Amino acid sequence: MSINFHGGDCQESPRTDSEFGICDEGNARKAYSDVNYPEKWMAKVENPSNLETTFTAIDYCIELKRPDGSMDNRCDGMLTYSDNIIFIELKDQQARWISHAVDQLETTIQYYIAHHDINKFKHKRAYAANRAHPKFQRSTLELSQKFFSKYRIRLIVQANIKIC
Template identity: 40%
Template sequence: MRKTFAPEHCNSFTDAQLFSLCDKPHPAQEPAYTDTNSPERWIATVHNPEGRQLTFTAVDHCLDLRREDGKMGKRCDGMLRYDTTVIFTELKQRRDKGSEWIKTAESQLRETISHFEVCGEAGTYKKKRAYICNSEQPAFRVSQIERMERFFRETGYILRIEARIKID
């Protein structure tokens, strides 16, 4: 069991009051990143009104999270950490009909969270959240309340499906 989830080279730091989490469109093979200068690339907008010191960890294309069979597992794009809060994020840029992209994102979050929960670091966080963010479909016609409640019951993480993350 590892004690820390992410190696230092996957981490970046910010205290910006407004910034974004960005990811290049598929099939890019680069990690997600934070941005304050190019709103046209923004997927998830992070509102940090108190200017808290945040750590962003790129997960996909940075962390090696293997399944028991040795194959690479599904990974979300990144996570934010501060004080006793951890927030996992999956970033999408899709205008699809239906909710298939939500199912895919949820699966990526679940698998990443399960890796995180077995490392010694997970127990230091009291507030645990997960976000599915889509810059192309920030609003939904169908309620996702049942999905979010089931996610919480099964993982202990509060799931939000929206492109705005508020740091409190």
């Protein structure tokens, strides 16, 4: 069965705002983009060129099922624009959040690759964003290098997403 990451009720209308946020209120609800309530933003998206950018909710929206029928881990969403794709996992916790975020990103990327041609995107990134740690200080260079070697996708651990 094919999984469509690019359509339906999970995909928002494109936006061209120079700045917006990605929100996840929990409670088994899908993530969404927002321009009106910065206090709800878990990740800030900077789009200085006002490029047409589309947010697609993945967690609580696109079903990714294991062979036994149970729901698999998923990241919160993705942004797509021109020849770019950005997978996003949002966290709001203090301890051990990076490995959990990376696991969710990896699982989603594996499903995406199995059902879509990711190589149609020239630039591929994955963000692990944490509102509790928007500018994470610990080095994640080794983790980022392993992630890139495995998926050819840049892993970035921070809550500011740059559209360029």
